[in-house]
Amino acid sequence: MSKVTTLNEFIMDRQHDFAYATGELSRLLSDISVASKIVTRDVRRAGLVDAIQGAEGVTNIQGEAQQKLDLIADTQFIRMFESGGEVCGIASEENDDFVAFDSDLSKKGKYVVLFDPLDGSSNIDVNVSIGTIFSIYRRVSKTGEFATIEDMLQSGAEQVAAGYVLYGSSTMLVYTTGAGVNGFTLDPSIGEYCLSHPDMKMPEIGKQYSMNEGNINICEQGIQDFIAHCQEYDPATNRPYSGRYIGSLVADFHRILIKGGIYIYPDTKNHPEGRLRLIYECNPLAMIAEQAGGLATTGRKRILDIKPEKLHQRVPYIIGSKLMVERVVGLIEKSSVVEK
Numbered sequence: 001m002s003k004v005t006t007l008n009e010f011i012m013d014r015q016h017d018f019a020y021a022t023g024e025l026s027r028l029l030s031d032i033s034v035a036s037k038i039v040t041r042d043v044r045r046a047g048l049v050d051a052i053q054g055a056e057g058v059t060n061i062q063g064e065a066q067q068k069l070d071l072i073a074d075t076q077f078i079r080m081f082e083s084g085g086e087v088c089g090i091a092s093e094e095n096d097d098f099v100a101f102d103s104d105l106s107k108k109g110k111y112v113v114l115f116d117p118l119d120g121s122s123n124i125d126v127n128v129s130i131g132t133i134f135s136i137y138r139r140v141s142k143t144g145e146f147a148t149i150e151d152m153l154q155s156g157a158e159q160v161a162a163g164y165v166l167y168g169s170s171t172m173l174v175y176t177t178g179a180g181v182n183g184f185t186l187d188p189s190i191g192e193y194c195l196s197h198p199d200m201k202m203p204e205i206g207k208q209y210s211m212n213e214g215n216i217n218i219c220e221q222g223i224q225d226f227i228a229h230c231q232e233y234d235p236a237t238n239r240p241y242s243g244r245y246i247g248s249l250v251a252d253f254h255r256i257l258i259k260g261g262i263y264i265y266p267d268t269k270n271h272p273e274g275r276l277r278l279i280y281e282c283n284p285l286a287m288i289a290e291q292a293g294g295l296a297t298t299g300r301k302r303i304l305d306i307k308p309e310k311l312h313q314r315v316p317y318i319i320g321s322k323l324m325v326e327r328v329v330g331l332i333e334k335s336s337v338v339e340k
């Protein structure tokens with residue numbers, strides 16, 4: 001039997017991959033894994049415990065009903081970041097403004113973390129997979145002082161690490177520090193994440209597309225043309241592409257990372273800027289996609305090149321297999337020329 005590599009062993013082995021490695025990023029990744037185990041426990045109990053299931057009765061800054069588990073997960077991660085000492089501040093989907101930690105220890109922290117504690121949470125009550133998405137940056141403000149908004153609004157290309165945790169039929173943690181993508185599955189019997197998907201590569205092309213097709217008539221022509229292309233009969237495979245849409249970004253992305261395919265959430269009449277949030281949904285998955293050989297774009301611009309202007313900024317989002325993303329971008333360009 002081959003030896004199992006735990007996440008902590010792997011993180012320690014790979015520490016030399018990071019520029020300026022001092023062990024702090026390793027500890028931070030390890031803290032994230034611990035918080036995610038606590039959240040896993042809460043997610044697994046959600047159907048049982050009325051007290052932690054269902055809508056909290058408040059709305060977050062984006063006007064979405066916050067589920068109780070969102071808040072529990074948000075609190076778990078923030079506590080972990082605040083006590084760890086590596087992080088000087090955070091921004092999350094559940095907080096209107098960013099949080100600058102005020103202890104002397106935290107003020108010395110080199111990193112900020114931007115995260116969505118429970119993405120896809122509107123799926124909790126129907127038992128569909130949900131996830132945590134995180135993005136780590138080195139601070140640009142002075143060490144020893146409070147974190148600033150400039151720390152939070154860095155372009156995705158500056159990320160030093162990014163990852164997600166998928167609370168699915170098993171819990172998986174997938175992350176990158178810019179030297180490839182690795183996936184770990186939580187073995188509940190020992191409470192450890194074990195390396196299950198080393199050096200993940202996204203296939204260059206897939207046979208699945210993922211989009212809320214309810215929006216097809218209120219999005220731009222290039223996207224409509226691409227979806228029409230996916231629905232054409234393909235003599236090579238004897239069928240059209242398959243439509244797969246969970247409505248839980250982490251779960252949809254995870255499938256595409258493994259099997260290939262494309263996820264599209266364009267700007268629409270009701271979401272003129274797009275629906276997904278740049279800094280804690282789109283950027284981290286874009287870094288993972290690129291590290292695995294895929295692409296992520298608005299249709300006109302590489303996601304990682306966008307300089308965020310505000311915390312909860314939304315963008316149109318196209319992510320997935322290289323050849324498929326290139327094809328949509330081509331169709332968008334073509335239809336834009338025709339419109340002019």
Ligand code: AFP
Nearest residue numbers: 064119120121122123212247248249
């Ligand atoms: P929630 O976290 O509010 O459920 O939003 C989920 C999400 O950001 C992303 O995970 C989904 O892919 C997308 O929204 C679903 O949006 P639609 O319901 O408009 O398809």
